[in-house]
Amino acid sequence: MSILRTEALVKRYGGILVTDSVSLDIRPGELHAIIGPNGAGKTTLINQLSGELASNEGKVWYDGEDVTALPIHARARRGLLRSYQITSIFEDFTVRENAVLAAIGAQEHGWRFWQPMLARGAQTRAADEALQACGLGARAEAPAADLGYGERRQLELAMALAAQPKFLLLDEPMAGMSVQESAAVVAMLARLKGRYSILLIEHDMDAVFALADRITVLVYGKVLFTGTPDEIRNHPEVRAVYLGEEETEA
Secondary structure, eight states, rough: OOOEEEEEEEEEEETTTEEEEOOOOEOOEEEEEEEETTTEEEEEEEEHHTTTSSOOOOEEEETTTETOOOOOHHHHHEEEGGGGGGGGOTTTSBBBHHHHHHHHHTTTTTTTTTSSGGHHHHHHHHHHHHHTTTTOOGGGBBGGGOOOOHHHHHHHHHHHHTTTOEHHHHHTTTTTTTHHHHHHHHHHHHHHHBEEEEEEEOSHHHHHHHOOOOEEEEEEEEEEEEEEEHHHHHHHHHHIIIIIIHHHHO
């Protein structure tokens, strides 16, 4: 049983093949990581899954439905969310107001402008739960403009959670963070494991091996291998083409 499945996804830009017949099978509640060298096609793949990019070939199934032809907003309505797609932070609003806006925006008929935003009980509860899950409960009334970089990334994740997704697509959520900030995000994602299905692209190998149930290695747009963290560590070809190289870059 899978919650997200792809069959031979292809994305071309002119004569350049960026993703090359990528087939994935992600299980409900799984945290599945995608790793690979720079230029491997990881971000293009996540764009194809979210609906931001149309594929030239192949199929995407989500929650038992063929969503290949659906645009990004239609996939989001079904609970397939890429965090940054719904996380434009409004700096003049509080942290809580940002999260409530994300919860409202995720609903089909959510925008009723004559109703005060924070009077919407279900959305406010979803926002508060998301902020607590992301370690921002104590900062709920702070202006978003006052947040540091790491806290902004936490707010982006909280906004994604406030929209009550089933599946989260996370593209390098720890990019640019300090060691302490990264550790906080790893701890947060560990708490979220099992509550959501998560596809994670991340260059921090320590984080990937600590969090992932399974890992897919992407090289030159093709799937090289999918396996558990131990299988990835011990796979000679993976070590040769990726792990040693990435550890040097980190």
